[in-house]
Amino acid sequence: MGSSLLSVAEQLLKALQRTYSETNQIPDDLLIALRFVFGQCALQALGLVDQRSVTCLSSPSGRKAFQVLGGSGHLYTCFTSCHYCPCPAFSFSVLRRIESLMCKHLLAAYLSQAMGLCQQEQVSDQKMTHILSGKTGAST
Template sequence: MSSFLPAVAEELLREIRNVYQETSQIPDEILLALKFVFGPSALHALDLVDQRAVTVLSSPSGRRVYQVVGGSGHLYTCYTTCHYCPCPAFAFSVLRRSESLLCKHILAAYLCQAMGLSQQETVTDQQMSNILCGKAGPGT
């Protein structure tokens, strides 16, 4: 997962991965733990997972980013390796007020990573460079 998350959050995401691989579902007690650790972001993130709103983009050079379509339809490029999302909720609730560990977009990316449910898309190194510089989406 990410070394930026507290150990309890990382352990919970590992548990989700293990249980989901075996049963293809998440038991109620783990869902409650998810809500306890991540707060209101948990339910919204699970909704994004259900909507298949998470796509992992990978390039031949090995770079990977997650793109998440938010509830408003806005596309956010999330960086799980450095635990960052450009959405307003991340800036306000995570960075400014320290009320949350992360926003729903990054949590959805972590959940999809753990559950193996993200859409996969390969982009060229040039496209990835454009995405990382905030110049364009995967189709350009």
């Protein structure tokens, strides 16, 4: 995907944030643009946002990660800072086939952040280290 398409996606998310903060809704033209730029995963991502499936984890050191509860019940830890999700769709459609900009989980993280609908959770630096290392089962 070219950098111009990424720029369009970024501008679209900014427009969505601006409009949603003013009206608390997404107008039809922005919904159409989301569907055009992100494909079918836009509707799936909006569904995850509606279900409040996205939680932003923050640590005292300033690290952030997003946990998205997928439709299958699996919890994915996404990173908007490096544009990554560990789900199979991201590996296949984004990294391998280069046919999508992002998966529904990562898009849900961006959308929930833009719409101010992301649940917030503070975690210790130690727990964030476990999350970043993939050891999310550790209790701290």
